[in-house]
Amino acid sequence: xxxxxxxxxxxxxxxxxxxxxxxxxxxKAALWAARDEQFTSEAEVDTFIDTLPHNMRGTFKAxxxxxxxxxxxxxxxxxxxxxxxxxxxxSLPANAAPKTYHIFISHLHWDHIQGFPFFTPAYIPGNRIIxxxxxxxxxxxxxxxxxxxxxxxxxxxxxxxxxxxxRQSGDSFEVGDVAISTIKQQHPGDSWGYRFEQNGKxxxxxxxxxHGPEAQExxxxxxxxxxxxxxxxxxGQYTFQEATTAKRNWGHSNHITAVELAARAKVxxxxxxxxxxxxxxxxxxxxHEGTLQYRSSYNQKFHPxxxxxxxxxxxIAYDGLVIDA
Numbered sequence: 001x002x003x004x005x006x007x008x009x010x011x012x013x014x015x016x017x018x019x020x021x022x023x024x025x026x027x028k029a030a031l032w033a034a035r036d037e038q039f040t041s042e043a044e045v046d047t048f049i050d051t052l053p054h055n056m057r058g059t060f061k062a063x064x065x066x067x068x069x070x071x072x073x074x075x076x077x078x079x080x081x082x083x084x085x086x087x088x089x090x091s092l093p094a095n096a097a098p099k100t101y102h103i104f105i106s107h108l109h110w111d112h113i114q115g116f117p118f119f120t121p122a123y124i125p126g127n128r129i130i131x132x133x134x135x136x137x138x139x140x141x142x143x144x145x146x147x148x149x150x151x152x153x154x155x156x157x158x159x160x161x162x163x164x165x166x167r168q169s170g171d172s173f174e175v176g177d178v179a180i181s182t183i184k185q186q187h188p189g190d191s192w193g194y195r196f197e198q199n200g201k202x203x204x205x206x207x208x209x210x211h212g213p214e215a216q217e218x219x220x221x222x223x224x225x226x227x228x229x230x231x232x233x234x235x236g237q238y239t240f241q242e243a244t245t246a247k248r249n250w251g252h253s254n255h256i257t258a259v260e261l262a263a264r265a266k267v268x269x270x271x272x273x274x275x276x277x278x279x280x281x282x283x284x285x286x287x288h289e290g291t292l293q294y295r296s297s298y299n300q301k302f303h304p305x306x307x308x309x310x311x312x313x314x315x316i317a318y319d320g321l322v323i324d325a
Contacts, residue, residue: 083114
């Protein structure tokens with residue numbers, strides 16, 4: 001089985017579920033788009049829905065950060081524990097056999113740990129949960145968010161074996177035959193990116209990472225860290241203008257920088273992640289359309305003869321997206 005990534009939470013900063021008014025607008029737009037159709041079966045309805053833009057048939061932002069790295073290992077690998085980790089837990093069968101869950105934490109801001117109190121495997125005896133990361137305060141932060149008056153159920157109620165594997169910057173990890181290398185990222189309070197490799201395939205999870213003017217330097221370390229990745233999940237919360245002006249030094253990046261770094265590193269698939277909750281779904285699609293236009297113009301200007309220079313796929317993350325390496 002090839003390594004793959006499954007998005008369980010793609011929104012940045014805080015959960016951003018669609019309101020009733022937003023859902024009504026999506027339904028209205030879909031019905032208007034279908035005004036000339038004559039459906040004779042539900043299958044035809046499904047086929048038509050698949051032709052609609054994602055902003056009309058779904059949403060890009062609901063849960064906060066959680067990505068599953070599915071590999072040929074019995075253990076479960078998860079990146080971050082935002083509210084998406086609850087939906088992952090809900091997907092498990094009620095009689096699931098005991099497992100070991102590895103949770104790789106990028107950093108301790110609330111949107112990356114707030115789902116853990118709702119992670120049902122943590123309440124089941126026989127399960128083993130290992131938090132991996134670099135922040136010495138990880139255990140204290142996980143416990144504190146479950147302490148009164150913030151949460152009604154204390155950490156001690158969890159019956160799984162819970163461990164905290166806290167390393168020094170630059171260390172690597174292994175889960176079975178999955179090799180995990182790491183990089184320190186620019187973000188308030190620091191964050192870390194993770195590169196997962198198995199059988200010659202690689203998936204990189206790089207959330208909450210800002211890339212300023214230094215990203216243009218020839219020896220920028222992220223270019224080497226991203227080198228030849230099959231999948232790069234990249235924090236593109238802001239527009240280029242936002243990232244370089246009002247929200248400079250807020251710890252996030254943008255779609256344009258994502259394209260440039262992925263191109264320089266020869267990344268095969270780029271997935272834009274950690275969406276701005278204030279952006280409507282249509283806004284995110286418009287930003288993405290501009291990104292694809294920039295990719296084309298950048299390639300023609302700087303690398304007109306290298307058709308493979310850019311990722312063969314640039315996608316927008318959404319809860320439920322599966323990306324094969």
